[in-house]
Amino acid sequence: MSVLIIPCHIKTDWDVNCLNRLLYSVKEQTRPFDSVYLVDDASPIKYPLNFRFVKQIKLPQNGGPAKARNVGIELALGQNSETILFTDHDCILDQSWHEQMSGFLAKTSFGAVGGMTYSWGETLFDYYHEINGTLCGKWLLPEKKELWYMPALNFGMKADVAKEFIFDERFPTAAGEDVDICLRLRSKYRIGFCAKAKLWHDYGYRSTWTGLKRFVRLFMKYKSSSATLYEGHTVLLWDASESIYQGNAYEPHLPAKGE
Amino acid sequence: MSLIYRRKANEPSLTHFLYDYYGEIAPFVKRIDRKWLIPPLVALKTIEWSIYRWYRTPIRRFYGVKGNELIFMITRRCNDRCPKCGIWEHPEPVSQHMPVAHFLNCLNRLHENLYQVTLTGGEPFTYAEDVILIAREARKLNVPMVVVTNGVLITESVLRVYHELRHILVISVDTMDKDRWRLFRGRNHFDLVMNNIRLARAILGKSLRIQSVLARESEADIPAVKAYCEAHDISHNVQPYMDFGGHWNSAGKVQAANFACAARKNICIYPNGDVVKCFDHHRIPLAKEPLGNIAKEDIITILCKKRATEVSKIMKTCNFPCKQLACNIPTVTYNP
Numbered sequence: 113m114s115v116l117i118i119p120c121h122i123k124t125d126w127d128v129n130c131l132n133r134l135l136y137s138v139k140e141q142t143r144p145f146d147s148v149y150l151v152d153d154a155s156p157i158k159y160p161l162n163f164r165f166v167k168q169i170k171l172p173q174n175g176g177p178a179k180a181r182n183v184g185i186e187l188a189l190g191q192n193s194e195t196i197l198f199t200d201h202d203c204i205l206d207q208s209w210h211e212q213m214s215g216f217l218a219k220t221s222f223g224a225v226g227g228m229t230y231s232w233g234e235t236l237f238d239y240y241h242e243i244n245g246t247l248c249g250k251w252l253l254p255e256k257k258e259l260w261y262m263p264a265l266n267f268g269m270k271a272d273v274a275k276e277f278i279f280d281e282r283f284p285t286a287a288g289e290d291v292d293i294c295l296r297l298r299s300k301y302r303i304g305f306c307a308k309a310k311l312w313h314d315y316g317y318r319s320t321w322t323g324l325k326r327f328v329r330l331f332m333k334y335k336s337s338s339a340t341l342y343e344g345h346t347v348l349l350w351d352a353s354e355s356i357y358q359g360n361a362y363e364p365h366l367p368a369k370g371e
Numbered sequence: 372m373s374l375i376y377r378r379k380a381n382e383p384s385l386t387h388f389l390y391d392y393y394g395e396i397a398p399f400v401k402r403i404d405r406k407w408l409i410p411p412l413v414a415l416k417t418i419e420w421s422i423y424r425w426y427r428t429p430i431r432r433f434y435g436v437k438g439n440e441l442i443f444m445i446t447r448r449c450n451d452r453c454p455k456c457g458i459w460e461h462p463e464p465v466s467q468h469m470p471v472a473h474f475l476n477c478l479n480r481l482h483e484n485l486y487q488v489t490l491t492g493g494e495p496f497t498y499a500e501d502v503i504l505i506a507r508e509a510r511k512l513n514v515p516m517v518v519v520t521n522g523v524l525i526t527e528s529v530l531r532v533y534h535e536l537r538h539i540l541v542i543s544v545d546t547m548d549k550d551r552w553r554l555f556r557g558r559n560h561f562d563l564v565m566n567n568i569r570l571a572r573a574i575l576g577k578s579l580r581i582q583s584v585l586a587r588e589s590e591a592d593i594p595a596v597k598a599y600c601e602a603h604d605i606s607h608n609v610q611p612y613m614d615f616g617g618h619w620n621s622a623g624k625v626q627a628a629n630f631a632c633a634a635r636k637n638i639c640i641y642p643n644g645d646v647v648k649c650f651d652h653h654r655i656p657l658a659k660e661p662l663g664n665i666a667k668e669d670i671i672t673i674l675c676k677k678r679a680t681e682v683s684k685i686m687k688t689c690n691f692p693c694k695q696l697a698c699n700i701p702t703v704t705y706n707p
Contacts, residue, residue, distance in 0.1 A: 236408070240415050243402040327415065331422040364390055 114195035114214045115147045116182030119177040122155035122201070130202040135163045137204045137269025143211040145197075149187055151180040178289040181264065185274050194218075197268040200286075204232060204312045212309035213268045223273040224294070228361055229307030236320040237327050245355030246330075247313055249305070253352040256360070259303040259368025260353035261294035266311050273301055288337025291316035292366055307361040387681075388424075395420050437483045442639045442649065443474055445501060446493040451521050452557025455545070455584055457616020458493055469644040469666050470649035471501040475508050477640065477670045482512040489517045493642070496524035503532055510536040519543055519582065521556070522564040522571070530574040541580045541608075542568055546592035547599055555589065572603055581605050586619040613693050615650070638674065640665060646673050648682055651693040658682045 148166045188196045195214045212245040216225050226249045231238035249262035277297045283289035317323035381508035449459035510517040522542040545555050553563040571579045583593050639647045645661035652658040663673030
């Protein structure tokens with residue numbers, strides 16, 4: 113049994129369109145989810161929800177994506193799900209995303225899994241993020257057999273792992289909370305990489321000529337979270353890592369020997 | 372001598388920046404398959420690099436992953452004269468002994484990150500009142516504490532208070548031979564320490580541990596210490612000898628350990644309040660001077676300094692033998 117958790121904070125029509133686009137891709141999965149939880153983190157606008165398979169949970173107060181995901185995890189554990197997967201409202205899933213992610217967790221000893229993330233847009237900034245691996249996670253060097261971390265937009269955990277490791281709700285925004293859980297989780301489990309579990313992320317750039325401000329703000333947000341994380345994780349943070357992109361997605365020949 | 376932090380003298384050099392920048396850009400450029408896009412993409416990468424390098428976030432918060440150990444060398448003064456240690460040879464003047472309030476403030480600021488506070492010296496119980504104050508504060512903040520002592524100055528009343536606070540006491544013992552004890556400690560108080568160990572075992576129970584230093588001089592004695600600990604159901608830990616100004620010799624050639632130095636784990640405080648990342652800090656040129664002083668600055672401000680980060684980066688690969696000490700390992704392991 114597998115559950116998909118989507119935290120969202122819908123502020124604009126663009127967010128509504130993104131959400132509908134995502135849910136359409138969820139509906140088209142080759143292997144359907146047993147449950148899909150849309151955890152609405154006190155969105156300021158009302159929006160229609162036209163997908164019956166989605167269970168919407170509305171939080172009374174905005175608490176950030178970490179809190180929203182934890183609400184979903186609690187519900188998923190309550191219904192004895194074996195696999196808990198996460199994505200964000202501005203993503204689009206490949207048709208076999210669920211099949212690949214759940215299959216990977218079922219067949220290997222990895223406690224968590226990340227998939228391959230591509231940029232949805234076609235601006236220079238999207239291309240930059242794609243080769244930079246901004247939201248693609250990082251290999252743990254030197255072997256590249258497991259991940260240093262994987263952003264929560266393309267992430268999954270076994271239920272047993274989620275019982276021990278949930279998101280830290282002190283992270284108020286969508287920055288750093290996924291790195292934090294991966295670093296903590298790796299103290300006990302390994303995070304694997306499933307290159308065949310593909311999704312596309314929409315960074316929201318309208319054009320190459322107008323996106324610079326958004327680009328700078330994005331990295332300023334990530335820098336803020338990394339400063340928060342910096343002294344918090346003392347041992348794991350400085351393991352050598354390399355961001356994933358298409359060119360190194362298949363290098364490690366996963367799964368590891370014997371798995 | 373109080374070491375004063377001179378920022379300019381320790382700022383990373385231009386070469387360092389260039390090296391760091393090149394290290395980011397070179398692998399990135401290799402990923403670009405559309406060569407005509409190299410200039411704009413390198414410009415974007417430079418923006419990203421600059422943000423990570425220079426942008427000071429409005430709030431640099433600490434948050435509570437308990438991954439740090441706060442190690443306080445409460446004093447250099449010691450009532451023993453052990454040849455294995457040279458710290459006692461340079462006791463701090465009374466004027467340079469920091470009021471304990473500064474350390475308590477530091478402990479309060481950091482406690483959400485601490486899995487342990489360790490008091491070392493010198494002999495910590497030279498300032499027994501300060502030790503108890505720190506132990507009480509640590510318990511209040513729910514931070515386990517370890518005091519490493521030579522076992523001479525502990526008394527029943529101190530032990531009873533310590534027991535109530537549920538902290539761990541580590542007594543240093545390198546031999547069970549009374550004559551060699553005098554050689555090892557420079558003092559003839561074998562019987563006193565053995566009595567104190569028995570007393571501590573009775574009061575503290577499993578919270579008492581014994582630690583030995585493995586050196587060429589103590590190699591033959593350690594099995595007897597281990598046997599004593601086993602007979603009395605006391606946890607025993609062996610640390611390799613390190614050169615902290617002492618005159619002993621390593622038991623064997625120190626192997627380069629294949630694990631990294633816990634560069635971001637330890638926060639070490641000298642008796643005068645100077646902050647370093649490791650008591651072996653002085654071996655790193657950029658870290659010859661402390662990162663700051665808790666009597667003068669907030670500890671978080673000190674740890675968030677650029678130089679603290681730079682020093683941590685260097686420590687990752689410093690490969691000094693001291694990384695084999697227990698303070699470099701996330702959790703100290705004792706014999707079962």
